[in-house]
Amino acid sequence: ALKAQQPAVRVVGCLPANSPVMYESVRAGRIIDMPSLSTLSDGSAGGIEHGAITFALCRALVDDWVLVSEEEIAAAMRLVMETQHLLIEGAAGAAVAGYLKDPQRGHGRTVGVVLCGGNIDLGTLKRIL
Numbered sequence: 206a207l208k209a210q211q212p213a214v215r216v217v218g219c220l221p222a223n224s225p226v227m228y229e230s231v232r233a234g235r236i237i238d239m240p241s242l243s244t245l246s247d248g249s250a251g252g253i254e255h256g257a258i259t260f261a262l263c264r265a266l267v268d269d270w271v272l273v274s275e276e277e278i279a280a281a282m283r284l285v286m287e288t289q290h291l292l293i294e295g296a297a298g299a300a301v302a303g304y305l306k307d308p309q310r311g312h313g314r315t316v317g318v319v320l321c322g323g324n325i326d327l328g329t330l331k332r333i334l
Contacts, residue, residue, distance in 0.1 A: 218267040219303025224250035248296030271303035
């Protein structure tokens with residue numbers, strides 16, 4: 206919606222390196238089937254259903270992609286908990302990790318990071334702490 210109002214907005218998609226299915230599909234120009242490893246970012250992991258609107262939206266709206274490691278996701282989740290006092294899920298951690306991986310990308314610009322949820326189970330929370 207923001208990009209429709211402000212076409213100059215750049216959208217950077219951040220995905221776990223353990224499950225880069227959307228990134229690889231957009232690169233290929235078609236939905237591809239590929240294995241995914243376990244990831245803290247379970248909200249953005251796994252395959253894409255054929256006909257899913259997310260694929261078309263990503264092709265049209267995402268300008269660039271960043272793949273982040275499990276360690277980067279966990280560190281980003283801890284950072285948000287420690288500094289913002291927010292409990293976030295792995296997909297939100299991937300977004301923060303993507304920004305932290307290359308903060309110069311947004312130098313001189315207003316940067317927004319979407320923290321998409323707080324759906325994290327106690328076992329995962331204990332593991333990242």
